[in-house]
Amino acid sequence: MTWLPLLPQTCRSIALALAVVLPALALAYAGHGGREQARVDRDSAAASYQRREAELRQMAGDREERDRQAAIFRRLQASGLVGEPAPLEWIELLETLRQQLLLPALQYELAPPAGTGSGDFDFHATAMRLRLQLVHEEDLLLFLERLQQEAKALVLVRSCRVARLPADAAATPPAHLSADCQVDWALAYRKAVAQP
């Protein structure tokens, strides 16, 4: 009972201490909350910045890739691989090569072109049968090499049969070998846009 009269004073002291401490703690808590929120905002801004940076890098990468693809396409166009089939030019090339390589004989047969494709471009492959008479098998290899380099198409050798010819002293120049080859002339050309 002797302690009971001290209770109001004790309670007042505790209340006063709390009145001082609680606002300080509330301020510390508010500061902590504010800092956490600022940290969240900063992290969000950093993530957004990094995303933007990645997009910009991707754009730069895409541009480089676009430029590279465009350069490849231009080379294909310059080589004649993109464009309309030109069988007359091919025939002229065959004749030129026959004369330059002194091939005893050269015959060819062109098949109608076979096409595939979708989108803006069609891919054509024109099959050609070449029958040559050669002095040496190296002539065939040289002929095929020159054809692939100078043709305005991608020339793909599918098969070749080289056989020894019976000796014919009267032939000029003398042919020792015959070659029977199947080649494809591959091209891509843009489809015509339908007129409205």
Next chain:
Amino acid sequence: MTPRHLLYLGKDGLTAYAWQPRGLVRQGSFAATPGGLADFAAYLKARRKAEIHLLANLRDENHQVEAIPYLGRRDRQAFISRKLDRLFPGTPLTRTLSLGYEQGERRNERLLLSALTQPSDFAPWLDCIATAAAPLAGVYTHSQLAAGLLKRLGELPQRCLLLTRQDDALQESFIVNGDTWFSRLAPLPEGTEAAAALAEEAVRLRHHLVGQSLLGHQDILPVFVLDLPPILDQLPAAAPAARGLAFIPVDLHAAAARLGVGPLPEGAGSAALFLHLLATRPPRRQFADRRLRRHCLLRRFRRGLFAAAALTCLAALSLAVKAFDDSRALAAETAELSAREQELAARQQDISASQPQVAGDEAARRRVNAHFAELERSRRDPGEAYRSIGRALDQAPAIEIASIEWKQAPAAGSSGRAESIAVEGTLAAGLPPRQAAAAFGRFVQALEQDPSLQVTTRRPPFDPWSAQFAGDKAPGSPPTFTVAIVRKAAP
């Protein structure tokens, strides 16, 4: 420093002192009369912020050494309370000091139990203190401080006696191992020489201690006499020699100087030294219980509470300042990041604007490029096959090639393309079978040396189980053969 007020309670009343670093300051004397008590109440009312230490120099102080069994904390407390009630009934002013545990199996604890057996001497003063709600820190006695005094003066044997004169009375304290085991306040008869009275009391007390078995018959008991020089000078003549006592005079003024007491207040005498000790190093144990000290305990609780609150406040404010500072820095960082992001967005927009998007055209070009790249990857020509066959022919000159059929074909079990070559040939005419077979073998072996060629003999030129060579059945015609080769190029 907390203000300290010291109250000295003697047989003539109560004297109040204020303790300050430069010395004790006497503030008033109060008689145990209604008027004196009223003055004391007024004195207390004006000094409610200071803690009060009450030093009593009254005769009714009892000490008892007891042994109790080893007990748990709560049981021990109850046991001691009952023992105190039995030994010192009717007084709340008691003190318990543990002297340690005995060695041995039972581990009994030895206690020094002390009490002020006339609480009525204290009651009026304590009531005033309680009424004024003054913070009473404790009730102490001379004997309690005796060992501390000798220790501060650098003189504390295991057993000794301290004699001091105060208020026409002689305070005697028998000290054992730093604690007072026996004390007495003996009146000094009028007309008696002080030195002689001191010596007689010392002898009487020695007899009593021997009788109580607190001292051996042959033990020499050091007796410290704290007094003024004129009394001390008379001591050798007054003190009988060779009676088991060794008198050691201690000059009061010298002791006061050594303790740093400062000038002694008028009439204080040796009490000033004890009061100074009480102010500077109050003993932990004292005679007032928690009920009597409740105002002081509450005051200390409030001080502790406010100190803790202040520290907490300071810490919280520091944390808050730091948090706000961090927030500011983070906000600045966020603003900078946003600004830089906007710059990047502007650059992105510029790039997009400078490059018109023709997505469909671009995709078509990529398909064309991919188509021709795939055709290039799978393109083959017969040149390498011819050269491999040529190298094999160099090692088998007897072989003549009739035809080579080269085809491009998909390779089984892989994503690449392979070449299939069919070689038809003959062996030189007129070659003996053994030589012909050897020549053909050399040719095939030479082909197989090329790791890229897989060679299979379809039709050998020589069938050992037949009497005739393979090939044309016409006798005399050269033997023919067919070899199938598969050539895999590296991917």
